[in-house]
Amino acid sequence: MGSESRNIESTRREENGVVYFDRGILTGRDGKKYQRYAVQTHFVEVGEDKCALMERYIRPIYQEGDVVAFGAKVMAMCEKTVRTKDQVKPGFWAKLLAPRASETVAGIGVHDPYKLQLAIDMVGAPRVVFAAIASAVTKLFGIKGVFYKIVGPGVAGIDGFYYRSSFERYKSLALINPTNPVELCDQIMQKTGIPTVLMDANDIDQNQLGKATGFPLTDDQIQDALKDNPSGQGGELTPLILIRQL
Numbered sequence: 283m284g285s286e287s288r289n290i291e292s293t294r295r296e297e298n299g300v301v302y303f304d305r306g307i308l309t310g311r312d313g314k315k316y317q318r319y320a321v322q323t324h325f326v327e328v329g330e331d332k333c334a335l336m337e338r339y340i341r342p343i344y345q346e347g348d349v350v351a352f353g354a355k356v357m358a359m360c361e362k363t364v365r366t367k368d369q370v371k372p373g374f375w376a377k378l379l380a381p382r383a384s385e386t387v388a389g390i391g392v393h394d395p396y397k398l399q400l401a402i403d404m405v406g407a408p409r410v411v412f413a414a415i416a417s418a419v420t421k422l423f424g425i426k427g428v429f430y431k432i433v434g435p436g437v438a439g440i441d442g443f444y445y446r447s448s449f450e451r452y453k454s455l456a457l458i459n460p461t462n463p464v465e466l467c468d469q470i471m472q473k474t475g476i477p478t479v480l481m482d483a484n485d486i487d488q489n490q491l492g493k494a495t496g497f498p499l500t501d502d503q504i505q506d507a508l509k510d511n512p513s514g515q516g517g518e519l520t521p522l523i524l525i526r527q528l
Contacts, residue, residue, distance in 0.1 A: 310506030353521030448517030463492025
């Protein structure tokens, strides 16, 4: 067993039938402290009930005052905002630009023509082509992120179609962030009483898509509590992060 595996096992906890990983305590800029638990779920399939997931995996360990960060990828599965490769047909621009993505857009994750075509389907070929050209030019001056600034957050939120994914399902499935995140979080709050924020997180950014009305943490406090991406980037199956203020 490698050191990483031993480290994961050493943080593993089980309570009331729920498995979670203790991600430690972080102190925010305002001095508040947050305990974070990455809650392990099954592999969530398309069309599953988001509130049922909260009741199954959060309710057994929930304490008054806790809040939950819900992963955007799993929310996309629940809300069926997904596309299969069979539904995407790469055209001229996708086939032309995708092989050059590393040169022009520097790791935006659209090296696959299917994913780039999905971006074109969402915002149109002219915008994507212009974004690619602008990104290639600005990259010469060390400026990054121009592509996504032009195409917008909808394209930035596309996930999936990764042949190296830890999950076979995501190799042929793309997930698109829901366009009504506040409404979805409000639905969870109304049905479960658990304050929820929808996050599209990775090891670089913690993108807050929306939070329930009356959510007790400010945007800055949410960022502080999740700044080290406690959900992880591998195959942990931990899309739900329970945040407990200490």
